[in-house]
Amino acid sequence: MQFARDGRMAAAGADGTVRIWEVESAREVRKLSGHTGAVRSAAWAPSDQRLATAGADGVRLWEISTGALLGEPSSVLETPSVSMRR
Helix, strand or coil, rough: CCEECCCEEEEECCCCCEEEECCCEHHHHHHHCCCCCCCEEECCCCCCEEEEEEEEEEEEEEEEECEEEEHHHHHHHCCCCCCCCC
């Protein structure tokens, strides 16, 4: 489980989903599906508007207000190799 500063909680699931809960009301507000296996961890962005999740199948980045899968950050972070010439 990972808590956001605004009172929501992200709970990673063995079924490949992440559920977003409003802690105060104990109400599920969003279900994120996109992993092919168990989700092992989650981390909120500083704005509490995005969430990174990780499982055996990699990392996913989510927009929480819509539940949209934004992609896999690892593909964004990889850069083509650059040859160093002198």
